[in-house]
Amino acid sequence: MKTTTVPERLAANRFEIxxxxxxxxxxxxxxxxxxxxxxxxxxxxxGVYSEQDGEILVDYAACLECGTxxxxxxxxxxxxxxxxxxFGVSFREG
Amino acid sequence: xxxSTQDAGEPEVDFDVVxxxxxxxxxxxxxxxxQAGLSVVLIERGEAPGSKNLSGGVLYGRVLDEVFPxxxxxxxxxxxxxxxxxxxxxxxxxxxxxxxxxxxxxxxNAVTVLRARFDPWLAGKAExxxxxxxxxxxxxxxxxxxxPDGATRVVGVQAGDDQLRARVVVAADGVNSFxxxxxxxxxxxxxxxxxxxxxxxxxxxxGVIEDRFGVTGDExxxxxxVGDCTLGIGGGGFLYTNTESLSLGVVxxxxxxxxxxxxxxxxxxxxxxxxxxxxxxxxGEIVEYGxxxxxxxxxxxxxxxxxxxxxxxGEAAGLTINSGLTVRGMDLAIGSAIAASxxxxxxxxxxxxxxxxxxxxxxxxxxxxxMQDMRTYAKxxxxxxxxxxxxxxxxxxxxxxxxxxxxxxxxxxHLTKVAWEAFRRSPVRARQLVSDGWAGxxxx
Ligand SMILES: Cc1cc2nc3c(=O)[nH]c(=O)nc-3n(C[C@H](O)[C@H](O)[C@H](O)COP(=O)(O)OP(=O)(O)OC[C@H]3O[C@@H](n4cnc5c(N)ncnc54)[C@H](O)[C@@H]3O)c2cc1C
Numbered sequence: 346m347k348t349t350t351v352p353e354r355l356a357a358n359r360f361e362i363x364x365x366x367x368x369x370x371x372x373x374x375x376x377x378x379x380x381x382x383x384x385x386x387x388x389x390x391x392g393v394y395s396e397q398d399g400e401i402l403v404d405y406a407a408c409l410e411c412g413t414x415x416x417x418x419x420x421x422x423x424x425x426x427x428x429x430x431x432f433g434v435s436f437r438e439g
Numbered sequence: 440x441x442x443s444t445q446d447a448g449e450p451e452v453d454f455d456v457v458x459x460x461x462x463x464x465x466x467x468x469x470x471x472x473x474q475a476g477l478s479v480v481l482i483e484r485g486e487a488p489g490s491k492n493l494s495g496g497v498l499y500g501r502v503l504d505e506v507f508p509x510x511x512x513x514x515x516x517x518x519x520x521x522x523x524x525x526x527x528x529x530x531x532x533x534x535x536x537x538x539x540x541x542x543x544x545x546x547x548n549a550v551t552v553l554r555a556r557f558d559p560w561l562a563g564k565a566e567x568x569x570x571x572x573x574x575x576x577x578x579x580x581x582x583x584x585x586x587p588d589g590a591t592r593v594v595g596v597q598a599g600d601d602q603l604r605a606r607v608v609v610a611a612d613g614v615n616s617f618x619x620x621x622x623x624x625x626x627x628x629x630x631x632x633x634x635x636x637x638x639x640x641x642x643x644x645x646g647v648i649e650d651r652f653g654v655t656g657d658e659x660x661x662x663x664x665v666g667d668c669t670l671g672i673g674g675g676g677f678l679y680t681n682t683e684s685l686s687l688g689v690v691x692x693x694x695x696x697x698x699x700x701x702x703x704x705x706x707x708x709x710x711x712x713x714x715x716x717x718x719x720x721x722x723g724e725i726v727e728y729g730x731x732x733x734x735x736x737x738x739x740x741x742x743x744x745x746x747x748x749x750x751x752x753g754e755a756a757g758l759t760i761n762s763g764l765t766v767r768g769m770d771l772a773i774g775s776a777i778a779a780s781x782x783x784x785x786x787x788x789x790x791x792x793x794x795x796x797x798x799x800x801x802x803x804x805x806x807x808x809x810m811q812d813m814r815t816y817a818k819x820x821x822x823x824x825x826x827x828x829x830x831x832x833x834x835x836x837x838x839x840x841x842x843x844x845x846x847x848x849x850x851x852x853h854l855t856k857v858a859w860e861a862f863r864r865s866p867v868r869a870r871q872l873v874s875d876g877w878a879g880x881x882x883x
Binding site for chain 2: 346348349354355357358361387391392410412413415416427428429431433435437438
């Protein structure tokens with residue numbers, strides 16, 4: 346099988362992007378001090394999180410909605426919920 | 440319904456029951472409650488049932504067959520699993536155990552499903568029974584009130600600006616279990632109780648799949664893979680056959696993943712490019728990439744499943760079993776939905792939906808195969824946290840077989856001698872092997 350990158354794999358999916366509202370918010374300070382920033386970058390299968398100049402960037406449109414980031418986050422470091430009804434990833438296979 | 444048509448003192452409700460989530464737990468609960476004559480709304484945040492759901496896809500079907508006899512002939516199932524292969528991978532070798540048996544085919548034991556196709560069928564069954572399906576709606580919170588007895592009880596749900604009131608809410612909202620957590624029935628789980636599944640659906644022609652996996656017609660194979668596929672991280676890989684695609688994925692325990700310093704993406708890519716799998720995947724095309732959490736805490740994760748006006752079913756209640764070689768959740772979700780719907784119908788009929796009135800759910804669940812199996816596998820999570828499983832044992836098995844099959848001109852030795860020498864070279868110690876072996880026998 347051909348090697349693929351995450352963006353290539355995500356491009357095969359269907360997403361209904363919520364242009365008005367992100368379902369993810371990070372607390373930059375807590376992400377730094379608790380190590381949550383590094384952990385969420387490592388565990389996210391969609392590469393939603395990245396770091397630039399010590400800040401965590403969030404590409405919420407790529408989110409696969411598993412909740413793994415929230416499961417490893419320190420209390421208060423991450424606000425994560427499901428996107429509004431009908432928005433986000435829409436699996437055709439599953 | 441208006442208050443005036445109801446008995447004095449009964450609250451005004453929009454539906455008898457609100458079910459949140461149209462996975463297997465929610466759809467089966469809704470179906471059975473409607474069959475019992477109750478008015479039911481089934482709310483799903485995805486644009487359609489199944490559009491948010493992902494699993495490995497092996498559904499152990501006996502329990503669903505009780506609800507819908509002969510379902511496998513009617514539902515959009517992919518293949519009937521007649522072959523289970525277990526493979527220990529090392530970076531450059533693999534040792535496998537291949538079990539193929541007619542007993543797996545008749546009656547149907549397990550089928551593969553793709554959730555975006557299967558879940559709509561199941562929700563459709565509920566609709567046919569009179570359930571009102573509301574897709575594209577995210578429930579934001581539970582509505583609660585203090586009852587006459589001073590206890591807090593759930594009286595409905597809030598979705599955006601809308602409120603829906605019901606006698607009972609069924610939380611079938613899956614592994615993240617936000618609703619049960621919001622009223623303290625569940626906690627945030629420690630990371631060794633959770634794993635992330637990363638999966639791709641790989642398209643291949645039907646005939647190619649049958650040739651490569653040694654199956655014909657609508658038969659299929661389920662491969663469980665351990666060892667180097669997860670780079671030593673607790674968890675494993677799966678490779679299941681669908682009609683015209685493969686479900687390829689890894690499951691990684693979160694405590695170990697974080698500790699490893701590796702990324703989930705890196706492990707998935709290592710796995711999907713592993714030389715041990717290349718001949719199955721050659722020329723395949725990834726048509727979807729997804730991820731989902733799996734509850735892995737086993738019995739230790741199952742807490743309170745009911746309170747006043749609320750029952751929690753399926754993975755929202757922590758009901759999954761990872762035995763190392765199989766992940767089971769869909770059949771347990773359906774089993775819990777059966778127990779919960781019977782108890783809810785009984786409680787509504789008796790006019791008592793307090794925690795005490797709904798306690799029949801836990802009793803039924805405890806007596807069912809769901810909790811019996813959860814108890815049987817109670818030691819599995821701790822066993823699977825033993826590290827030998829994911830590296831050294833695969834290496835040991837591989838080096839034994841290397842000794843048996845490599846005819847390099849040196850005189851042959853008996854298998855026991857080959858095994859003993861391989862064992863001496865391996866980092867696995869006798870004491871650990873005996874202790875893990877014994878723990879494994881007891882846990883699995
Ligand atoms: C990688 C992986 C492999 C697996 N392999 C297998 C396998 O081979 N066999 C097996 O039996 N099990 C397997 N499982 C487990 C199985 O998928 C789950 O246990 C099962 O789907 C649980 O069913 P459920 O109905 O409880 O929850 P789900 O199927 O998760 O359904 C929950 C539903 O609720 C909806 N929802 C959630 N929150 C809200 C809200 N606030 N408002 C409205 N709707 C909401 C969701 O969109 C979803 O439709 C696997 C899981 C993973 C991740």
